[in-house]
Amino acid sequence: MSDTGVTVKKSNNFSEWYVEVVLKSGLADYAPIKGCMIFKPQSYAIWEKIQEVFNKKIKSTGHQNVYFPMFIPESFLKKEAEHFEGFVPEVAWVTQGGETVLDEKLAIRPTSETIIYSAFAKWVRSWRDLPIKINQWCNIVRWETKATKPFLRTREFLWQEGHTVHKTSEEAKKEVFEILDEYKDIMEKYLAIPVLIGVKTDNEKFAGALYTTTLEAIMPDGKALQMGTSHNLGQNFAKVFNIEYIGEDKQNHRVWQTSWGISTRLIGALVMVHGDDRGLVVPPRVASIQVVIVPITYKKGDSSAILEKCKEVYEKLEKNNISVVLDDRKEYTPGWKFHEWELKGVPIRIEIGPRDLKQNQITLARRDTFQKTNAKIEDATEAVKLLLDEIQDNLYLTAKEKLIEKTTIVNNFEDFKTTLKTKGGFLKASWCGNPDCEEKIKAETGATIRLKPFVTELTTNKCILCNETPGEIVYFARSY
Amino acid sequence: MSDTGVTVKKSNNFSEWYVEVVLKSGLADYAPIKGCMIFKPQSYAIWEKIQEVFNKKIKSTGHQNVYFPMFIPESFLKKEAEHFEGFVPEVAWVTQGGETVLDEKLAIRPTSETIIYSAFAKWVRSWRDLPIKINQWCNIVRWETKATKPFLRTREFLWQEGHTVHKTSEEAKKEVFEILDEYKDIMEKYLAIPVLIGVKTDNEKFAGALYTTTLEAIMPDGKALQMGTSHNLGQNFAKVFNIEYIGEDKQNHRVWQTSWGISTRLIGALVMVHGDDRGLVVPPRVASIQVVIVPITYKKGDSSAILEKCKEVYEKLEKNNISVVLDDRKEYTPGWKFHEWELKGVPIRIEIGPRDLKQNQITLARRDTFQKTNAKIEDATEAVKLLLDEIQDNLYLTAKEKLIEKTTIVNNFEDFKTTLKTKGGFLKASWCGNPDCEEKIKAETGATIRLKPFVTELTTNKCILCNETPGEIVYFARSY
Numbered sequence: 001m002s003d004t005g006v007t008v009k010k011s012n013n014f015s016e017w018y019v020e021v022v023l024k025s026g027l028a029d030y031a032p033i034k035g036c037m038i039f040k041p042q043s044y045a046i047w048e049k050i051q052e053v054f055n056k057k058i059k060s061t062g063h064q065n066v067y068f069p070m071f072i073p074e075s076f077l078k079k080e081a082e083h084f085e086g087f088v089p090e091v092a093w094v095t096q097g098g099e100t101v102l103d104e105k106l107a108i109r110p111t112s113e114t115i116i117y118s119a120f121a122k123w124v125r126s127w128r129d130l131p132i133k134i135n136q137w138c139n140i141v142r143w144e145t146k147a148t149k150p151f152l153r154t155r156e157f158l159w160q161e162g163h164t165v166h167k168t169s170e171e172a173k174k175e176v177f178e179i180l181d182e183y184k185d186i187m188e189k190y191l192a193i194p195v196l197i198g199v200k201t202d203n204e205k206f207a208g209a210l211y212t213t214t215l216e217a218i219m220p221d222g223k224a225l226q227m228g229t230s231h232n233l234g235q236n237f238a239k240v241f242n243i244e245y246i247g248e249d250k251q252n253h254r255v256w257q258t259s260w261g262i263s264t265r266l267i268g269a270l271v272m273v274h275g276d277d278r279g280l281v282v283p284p285r286v287a288s289i290q291v292v293i294v295p296i297t298y299k300k301g302d303s304s305a306i307l308e309k310c311k312e313v314y315e316k317l318e319k320n321n322i323s324v325v326l327d328d329r330k331e332y333t334p335g336w337k338f339h340e341w342e343l344k345g346v347p348i349r350i351e352i353g354p355r356d357l358k359q360n361q362i363t364l365a366r367r368d369t370f371q372k373t374n375a376k377i378e379d380a381t382e383a384v385k386l387l388l389d390e391i392q393d394n395l396y397l398t399a400k401e402k403l404i405e406k407t408t409i410v411n412n413f414e415d416f417k418t419t420l421k422t423k424g425g426f427l428k429a430s431w432c433g434n435p436d437c438e439e440k441i442k443a444e445t446g447a448t449i450r451l452k453p454f455v456t457e458l459t460t461n462k463c464i465l466c467n468e469t470p471g472e473i474v475y476f477a478r479s480y
Numbered sequence: 481m482s483d484t485g486v487t488v489k490k491s492n493n494f495s496e497w498y499v500e501v502v503l504k505s506g507l508a509d510y511a512p513i514k515g516c517m518i519f520k521p522q523s524y525a526i527w528e529k530i531q532e533v534f535n536k537k538i539k540s541t542g543h544q545n546v547y548f549p550m551f552i553p554e555s556f557l558k559k560e561a562e563h564f565e566g567f568v569p570e571v572a573w574v575t576q577g578g579e580t581v582l583d584e585k586l587a588i589r590p591t592s593e594t595i596i597y598s599a600f601a602k603w604v605r606s607w608r609d610l611p612i613k614i615n616q617w618c619n620i621v622r623w624e625t626k627a628t629k630p631f632l633r634t635r636e637f638l639w640q641e642g643h644t645v646h647k648t649s650e651e652a653k654k655e656v657f658e659i660l661d662e663y664k665d666i667m668e669k670y671l672a673i674p675v676l677i678g679v680k681t682d683n684e685k686f687a688g689a690l691y692t693t694t695l696e697a698i699m700p701d702g703k704a705l706q707m708g709t710s711h712n713l714g715q716n717f718a719k720v721f722n723i724e725y726i727g728e729d730k731q732n733h734r735v736w737q738t739s740w741g742i743s744t745r746l747i748g749a750l751v752m753v754h755g756d757d758r759g760l761v762v763p764p765r766v767a768s769i770q771v772v773i774v775p776i777t778y779k780k781g782d783s784s785a786i787l788e789k790c791k792e793v794y795e796k797l798e799k800n801n802i803s804v805v806l807d808d809r810k811e812y813t814p815g816w817k818f819h820e821w822e823l824k825g826v827p828i829r830i831e832i833g834p835r836d837l838k839q840n841q842i843t844l845a846r847r848d849t850f851q852k853t854n855a856k857i858e859d860a861t862e863a864v865k866l867l868l869d870e871i872q873d874n875l876y877l878t879a880k881e882k883l884i885e886k887t888t889i890v891n892n893f894e895d896f897k898t899t900l901k902t903k904g905g906f907l908k909a910s911w912c913g914n915p916d917c918e919e920k921i922k923a924e925t926g927a928t929i930r931l932k933p934f935v936t937e938l939t940t941n942k943c944i945l946c947n948e949t950p951g952e953i954v955y956f957a958r959s960y
Contacts, residue, residue, distance in 0.1 A: 031549045032556070032598055033586065041544035041614065048545060064521035065528060069511045069636050070619060076512070093576040094588065097623035097635075098569050106513065108574070108588075118512055128811060134521065139550060139619065143577035155577075156549055331608065 005339065006279050014221040014272075019150070021271055025280040025343050028150045035148040035155035042280075042344060043151070043267050045288035047158065050266065051137060053190055054160065057182045063133040063162065068115050070138065071106040076114040079240045083113065086207025090142040092155070108141040113208065113233075113259060116163050117241040124255060127167060127247050133175070135162040140263070151268030152225075152480050159263035165243065165255045169234075172256035176232045179260045180213050183228045191266060192283040192395040193217050193273050194403045195227055196426070196475060198451030203435055206259075210234030216450045216475070218406045219272045222424020224450045224477035227269060230260035273399050274368075280345030281367055283395050284388040291317060291324040291384055292341045296334050296353030310352050313362060313380050320381045322388075342367060347391050348384060368394055407475075413464050416476070420445055424478060432463030432471040441465050447476045485819065486759050494701040494752075499630070501751055505760040505823050508630045515628040515635035522760075522824060523631070523747050525768035527638060530746065531617060533670055534640065537662045543613040543642065548595050550618065551586040556594040559720045563593065566687025570622040572635070588621040593688065593713075593739060596643050597721040604645060604735060607727050612645040613655070620743070631748030632705075632960050639743035645723065645735045649714075652736035656712045659740045660693050663708045671746060672763040672875040673697050673753050674883045675707055676906070676955060678931030683915055686739075690714030696930045696955070698886045699752045702904015704930045704957035707749060710740035753879050754848075760825030761847055763875050764868040771797060771804040771864055772821045776814050776833030790832050793842060793860050800861045802868075822847060827871050828864060848874055887955075893944050896956070900925055904958060912943030912951040921945050927956040 006024060008017040022028050027043040039047065055065070071094065078084045087110045094106045109115065116134075123129060137160045148154050162179060166172040180197060187193050195215040205212035209231040216224050237243070238255045247253050274281040284290050295310045297303035307328060314326040325346075327337050334351070341349055351363040361374045364383060368391050375383035406425030410416045416427055431437060431449065441464070442448050457473035486504060488497040502508050507523040519527065535545070551574065558564045567590045574586045589595065596614075603609060617640045628634050642659060646652040660677060667673050675695040685692035689711040696704050717723070718735045727733050754761040764770050775790045777783035787808060794806040805826075807817050814831070821829055831843040841854045844863060848871050855863035886905030890896045896907055911917060911929065921944070922928050937953035 029599060029602070031595070033549050033551045033553060036549035036551060038549065038599055039547035041546055044545045044547055047547075065524050066521055067519035067524055067527075067619075067638060069513050069516035069518065071513045071516060071636065073513060089578050091578065092574050094572050095575045096573040096585070098571065098625065100623075105576070115511070119509060119518055122509070139547075143580075145578065156551065158547060 005343065006277060009277050010220065010275065017275075017277075018268075018272060021275050021279050022150045022268075025345060027267070027271070027280065030150075033155075035144055037150045037154050037156075039158070039264070042288075043264075046267050046270065046282070046286050047264055049286040049288070050186065050190070050262070051160075053186055054182070054262070057185075058133075058135055058162065058179075061133075061178065062131075063135050063164075066134045066136050067138065068112055068119070068136060070109045072109055072112070072115045073104055073106060075104065076118060077107055079114060080208045080237055082236075083208035087111065087142075090144060092141045092143045109138070110140060110142050111259075111261075112136070112138075112161055113163070113237055114241075117237045117243060117257075120163075120165055120255075121241045121243045124165060124243055124245050127245055130165060130167050130245060130255065131171065131175075132165040133162070134164070135160055149268070151265055151271070157264050159261050161261045162259060164258045166257070167245070167247070167253070167255065169256050172232055172234075172258050175258045176213055176230045176260070179230045179258070180215070183215055183230065183260075183262060186262070187215060187217070187227055187266070188396060190283065190285045191270050192285075192392060192399060193227070193269055194396065194400040196403075196451060196453075198453045198475065200229075200451060201435070201438060201449045201474075203438055204448060204450075206231045208233065208236050209259075210236065214451050216426075216477075216479075217269055217273070218403050218425055218477070219269070219480070220402070221272075222406060222478070224426065224479040225265070225269050225272075226450070226479065227266060228260070228262035231258060233257040233259060274395055275345070278339075279343035281395065282345040282347065284347045284392045287323065287345070287347055289323055289325050289344075289346050290388060291322055291348045291350060292337075292346045293324065293326045293350045293352070294334050294337045294341070295326075295328060296351050296356075306352055306354070306357055309357055309377070313350065313352065313377065316380055317384060320385075322381070322384055338365075348387055350380075350384075366391055368398075410464065411461060413467075416441075416447075416464055417445055420447055420476075420478065426450065427476040428473055429464040429476055430459045430461040430471045431474045432466055432469040434463070434466065434469075437463055437465040441476070446478050448479060450475045450477050450479060485823065486757060489757050490700065490755065497755075497757075498748075498752060501755050501759050502630045502748075505825060507747070507751065507760065510630075513635075515624055517630045517634050517636075519638070519744070522768070523744075526747050526750065526762070526766050527744055529766040529768070530666065530670070530742070531640075533666055534662070534742070537665075538613075538615055538642070538659075541613075541658065543615050543644075546614045546616050547618065548592055548599070548616060550589045552589055552592070552595045553584055553586060555584065556598060557587055559594060560688045560717055562716075563688035567591065567622075570624060572621045572623050589618075590620060590622050591739075591741075592616070592618075592641055593643070593717055594721075597717045597723060597737075600643075600645055600735075601721045601723045604723055604725050607647060607725055610645060610647050610725060610735065611651065611655075613642070614644070615640055615642040629748070631745055631751070637744050639741050641741045642739060644738045646737070647725070647727070647733070647735070649736050652712055652714075652738050655738045656693055656710045656740070659710045659738070660695070663695055663710065663740075663742060666742070667695060667697070667707055667746070668876060670763065670765045671750050672765075672872060672879060673707070673749055674876065674880040676883075676931060676933075678933045678955065680709075680931060681915070681918060681929045681954075683918055684928060684930075686711045688713065688716050689739075690716065694931050696906075696957075697749055697753065698883050698905055698957070699749070699960070700882070701752075702886060702958070704906065704959040705745070705749050705752075706930070706959065707746060708740070708742040711738060713737040713739060754875055755825070758819075759823035761875065762825040762827060764827045764872045767825070767827055768803060769805050769824075769826050770802055770868060771828045771830060772817075772826045773804065773806045773830045773832065774814050774817045774821070775806075775808060776831050776836075786832055786834070786837055789837055789857070793830060793832065793857065796860055797864060800865075802861070802864055818845075828867055830860075830864075846871055848878075890944065891941060893947075896921075896927075896944055897925055900927055900956075900958065906930065907956040908953050909944040909956055910939045910941040910951045911954045912946055912949040914943070914946065914949075917943055917945040921956070926958050928959060930955045930957050930959060
């Protein structure tokens with residue numbers, strides 16, 4: 001493995017390519033604890049962008065950020081039976097504090113419903129206290145036994161989890177779908193990753209939820225990635241944690257709840273969807289560096305005029321809120337720098353060399369298509385802004401085409417298995433609604449139902465497996 | 481204890497007053513895990529302000545945010561002996577993942593030097609890789625055995641920890657003091673809390689550091705609070721983690737390091753220093769709500785004109801980036817609202833009643849002094865901005881006066897003990913430099929040396945304890 005460049009082709013060995021890009025672009029590093037990773041500046045900056053965008057959205061709709069303890073007493077987790085069963089196999093336990101063995105072992109949060117809802121039970125008294133709409137950004141621990149992979153499956157990761165309490169079922173439902181919309185917006189408009197939205201089957205829903213809505217993307221290897229979920233919890237937790245309010249009618253009422261989350265897994269999706277054989281490609285709207293300026297100078301001859309012009313362009317762009325770096329390091333050649341910034345996925349490279357100087361122009365190189373264009377120095381800001389938008393759009397549209405290309409309608413189980421093997425992707429197929437069929441398909445093919453579309457597509461076709469009852473069209477895929 | 485208001489006077493029982501303000505103002509709540517707390521929206525918003533200000537500062541000086549795993553293998557902690565000894569008594573241990581007992585137990589980070597520096601050892605190769613200047617915002621766990629108190633001492637808290645690597649000792653030293661300056665700025669200009677700065681004695685320094693610089697404030701009960709620390713680690717960790725670079729001279733060199741942190745403890749300081757018998761007082765620059773508008777309406781009569789005027793002022797202020805809330809809730813009286821917003825510490829309350837309406841004016845009530853003034857509607861923005869600045873300044877100056885008032889020069893040990901007992905605060909006294917004297921004073925009085933001033937004040941006075949050798953002037957205090 002070369003020390004600097006990506007040596008594996010994306011089309012040859014996707015999995016190895018992914019790991020190389022993640023490590024070599026400076027996104028992440030392995031940690032000396034099995035299944036854990038280090039978020040280096042490059043990836044944490046993307047996470048901060050996501051935080052900035054999402055915080056703005058949810059605060060404008062009355063949500064507030066909070067922080068709850070990461071320790072959850074075992075007894076709390078146990079209160080909602082389905083929830084407990086879903087999470088306990090992968091809980092990390094603290095059993096010792098200092099020299100003392102703890103009386104009750106403490107779970108490190110695999111998610112925070114139980115600890116947060118025990119507080120809600122105290123805080124909610126009257127209809128005046130509702131709604132409560134809170135969110136926290138925090139670390140989460142799930143002791144994975146499967147093979148781990150940076151961003152996609154690690155024992156510790158970062159996420160946000162929103163938790164809301166409402167007076168009515170309608171209000172809770174509205175919240176679930178509003179958040180789903182916000183998530184879709186972040187994924188498609190910022191990360192440039194098209195997603196399908198829908199609802200999970202009972203088998204696949206969040207442990208303890210009434211139903212789970214989901215956003216699913218397709219990766220270049222044909223596997224689906226769950227990008228985020230927004231759960232309608234109904235009154236399941238309200239019941240076991242006893243969360244009730246006195247209404248305007250002076251009667252006791254049980255509350256309705258939602259919870260929802262997106263995680264640093266989104267960074268993994270960004271790598272897989274947009275990256276190429278030269279490394280990372282970061283969509284302009286989440287790029288901490290949008291433009292890098294590389295002076296094309298030669299060892300011989302005076303380069304001060306070029307450097308000055310670079311500085312002029314740098315200042316112009318910076319003044320216009322474009323995030324720009326001037327790479328005037330003397331110890332590296334222009335070619336070496338091109339290579340490094342391409343690896344890191346910076347959307348636009350600006351070159352200024354002797355010819356550009358003479359013609360009072362800059363050369364713009366796109367990271368996504370490698371096309372080069374020129375612009376007059378005085379038009380630099382406008383040209384960069386237009387090009388950033390064009391790159392953002394192009395990344396999204398390219399991914400959208402691939403999503404369409406990777407979605408196949410299959411009418412019988414043989415086709416289902418063949419398509420899964422040869423092409424992967426989403427398989428639209430008829431399912432009778434019986435969990436047994438769902439489980440058998442999973443056992444035989446590894447594919448699960450990723451979602452049921454919100455608008456039910458009924459079909460006269462029989463269930464893809466049992467071939468008996470006609471069903472509804474759902475999306476199957478193998479997944480991360 | 482009344483359900484809503486603060487019932488204990490700050491001057492009567494400071495400790496109980498503190499807890500009441502913290503709980504009733506909505507800053508925090510107890511958690512169902514011993515020694516842990518819940519950061520409610522009101523306090524988390526202050527933390528977000530601190531994050532915003534500090535992120536801006538450190539990013540402008542080339543620092544980058546990252547995230548490292550919170551699990552630290554026992555063997556890592558053990559590498560630096562002094563460090564290990566300092567932290568291990570209060571480490572929480574994860575011993576079980578899922579159903580499996582772990583081979584090596586994992587510490588939950590009490591601080592991250594060891595895990596981060598094991599990565600630095602991999603990342604640093606050449607002089608080109610330096611400096612590295614990173615920071616992380618994260619949760620920290622220290623299994624306190626002493627009585628815990630919200631924000632001031634809890635088993636889990638939030639902080640930022642900066643970690644830098646430099647080529648030279650001079651560079652590291654510069655970093656330590658630049659960060660100290662940034663901290664001072666946040667504490668004095670944003671939190672309005674004056675601090676003394678200086679260096680810790682060897683007894684009191686960070687376990688593993690060459691020296692520790694510190695920022696110390698005095699609380700109304702006469703106890704000092706360590707507000708933040710910036711450590712010069714010298715080459716201690718570089719040595720045990722083997723962090724070396726090849727210089728431009730082609731030789732191997734050991735690096736120089738710093739680390740530094742501030743925590744959510746600052747929120748506790750803010751409560752103690754500025755709060756009063758009516759509750760919290762939040763300095764305008766860190767207040768998530770700077771102004772609340774309360775319409776003075778009566779059950780009888782039409783209040784639509786007043787409400788309209790309130791809305792007009794609300795929109796005007798919001799447009800001018802003042803964080804404002806219009807409290808038009810119908811279910812509460814103006815008096816009830818006054819009480820609630822005072823408890824929450826909002827810097828300015830604007831009242832608009834029938835008389836204000838007639839005179840086309842607003843009434844402004846200051847949270848810090850309770851003074852009321854009027855301003856013409858058209859001057860509202862300007863008046864609010866001026867008043868916010870005035871409140872910010874006044875809070876700082878009032879605290880500064882108290883700091884001066886609570887600093888006493890003592891010339892003999894009897895005075896020392898009497899002053900400590902009757903008045904508390906900082907005691908400026910001569911110390912010979914012998915750790916034995918320092919420890920004996922601590923054992924007898926509970927006071928420790930909070931700092932040695934940067935500009936050494938030598939004295940002809942003999943050491944306050946041994947009365948033998950003349951020493952230097954240091955600051956003693958009892959502390960949190």
